[in-house]
Amino acid sequence: MHQLSWLEAIVVGAMQGVAELFPVSSLGHSVLLPAVVGGTWAQDLDVSAPESPYLAFIVGLHVATALALLLFFWRDWVRIIGGLATSIVRREITTSAQRLGWLLVLGTIPVGLVGLALEHTFRTVLSRPVPTAIFLILNGLVLLGAELLRRRAAAGIPAAAAAPVPNGEVDPAGRTVVLEAVPATAAEASDQRLGRMPMLRAVGIGAAQIAALCPGISRSGVTMATGLLRGLSHEDAARFSFLLSTPVILAAGVLKLGDLAGPLGDGVRPQILVGSLLSFVGAYLSVRFLTRYFENRSLRPFGVYCIVVGTACLIWFGVR
Numbered sequence: 001m002h003q004l005s006w007l008e009a010i011v012v013g014a015m016q017g018v019a020e021l022f023p024v025s026s027l028g029h030s031v032l033l034p035a036v037v038g039g040t041w042a043q044d045l046d047v048s049a050p051e052s053p054y055l056a057f058i059v060g061l062h063v064a065t066a067l068a069l070l071l072f073f074w075r076d077w078v079r080i081i082g083g084l085a086t087s088i089v090r091r092e093i094t095t096s097a098q099r100l101g102w103l104l105v106l107g108t109i110p111v112g113l114v115g116l117a118l119e120h121t122f123r124t125v126l127s128r129p130v131p132t133a134i135f136l137i138l139n140g141l142v143l144l145g146a147e148l149l150r151r152r153a154a155a156g157i158p159a160a161a162a163a164p165v166p167n168g169e170v171d172p173a174g175r176t177v178v179l180e181a182v183p184a185t186a187a188e189a190s191d192q193r194l195g196r197m198p199m200l201r202a203v204g205i206g207a208a209q210i211a212a213l214c215p216g217i218s219r220s221g222v223t224m225a226t227g228l229l230r231g232l233s234h235e236d237a238a239r240f241s242f243l244l245s246t247p248v249i250l251a252a253g254v255l256k257l258g259d260l261a262g263p264l265g266d267g268v269r270p271q272i273l274v275g276s277l278l279s280f281v282g283a284y285l286s287v288r289f290l291t292r293y294f295e296n297r298s299l300r301p302f303g304v305y306c307i308v309v310g311t312a313c314l315i316w317f318g319v320r
Contacts, residue, residue, distance in 0.1 A: 004053055004272075008045060010275065010278060012045065012057070013061060013275025013276060013277070013279045016029075017068070017285075018285075020062075020219075020249070021069075021290060022290065023302045024136075024302055024305060025215065027216070028136045028216035030058070031127050031129060031132040032132055032136070032216075032313050034046065035317070047127045048123060048124050048127040053264050053267070055264055056260045056262075056264040057272050059253050059257060062253035063250065065283040066253060068281075068283035069249070070246060071284060072287045073243065076187060076191060077246075079191065080097055080101045083101045087101065096195030100194050100195040100243075103195070103199065104244060104247070107206025107207070109206070110209075111206065114213065115213060119213060122214060123215075127215045131215070132215040132216045133310045133311075134310065135310075136217075137306065137307050138217065139222070140303040140304065140305070140306030140307035142222060143221055143300070143303030144303035144304070145225075146225035146299065147298050147300050147303070149229060150228045190235060193236055194239065204226065205223055205240065205244070209223055216310070219249075221302065223240070223241040224238055224241045224294075234294040234298060234299075235291075242291075260272065
C-alpha cells in the first residue's frame, strides 16, 4: 500500500485550505497536481483508488477547512442557530436570522441527498486527470459567463429598481419587510439582505453545489456564479456561498471519519495532522481575504486562471 510523504502532506494540505474556498476547485487541484508531478505522487495521491490512504487524508483536510469556516463566521452561526431555535420554539419565521437559517437548511438539502447517493460514483469515475482538466476549463467558463451576464443584466436595470428595500417598507412584490434594528456591522447587514431572498432562489443557489461533485467544478465558484445570476452582489454571493458550504464540507468529513480512524489511516495519521493544520490555516486566511476581495472585485481573474490551468494540463497530458 502506498503511503503519504511529509512533502505530499504539506503541499496538499496547504493547497486544500486555499483551493476549497477560492472558486478554483480543491478536488480538481487534488487530482491534477499529482498527475502533473507524476511518479510516486500520482500513486500516493490517487483520489479514485478505493484503498488509498489519500482518502483518509482528504477527510482530515475537509474537517479542518470546515472548522476554519466555523471560526471565521462564528458570530453569524450564533445568530443563525439562535434564529433557528427561536423559530422552532415560537413557530415563526419573522427575523432575518430565522429566515437565513431556514434558507441555509433548505439550500443544503439538494446537495446532501445527491452527495450521499452519487459521491462515490462521481469520485471513482470522474476523478481522473483528463476529465478533471476539462471540468476545470468549464468552471472557468461558468465564472466568466456569470460575470458577463450579470453585467449585461445590471446595465438594463434602473437604479431605483436595483436599490435594496429598507426594513419596514413594501417591496416590489407587495410584501412588507419586517422592521429590524439597524445592523451594527457589515456582516449583519449582509445577513439581513440574504434573509430576504425568496426560498426558491436560495434552494437554487444551494442546489448548484451538486455540480461540484464533478472534480474541477468549484463549490464556491458555482454557487457564487449562481448567486450573481440571481441578483446578489459579489459580497453577498460570496458570503452565502461560504455559509452554505460550511455544513456540507463538515458533513462530508464527519461522515467519513471512519476512514480516518480505520485501516486507511494507519501509518499516515501524523501526516494527516500536519496537513489538516495547514489546511485550517490556509482556509482561515483565504476566507478572510475573499470576504474583503469580493466587496468590490469580480470572479473574472479566477475564471481566467481555471481556463489557463485546465488547458495547460490537457496539453501536458497530451505531450507527456
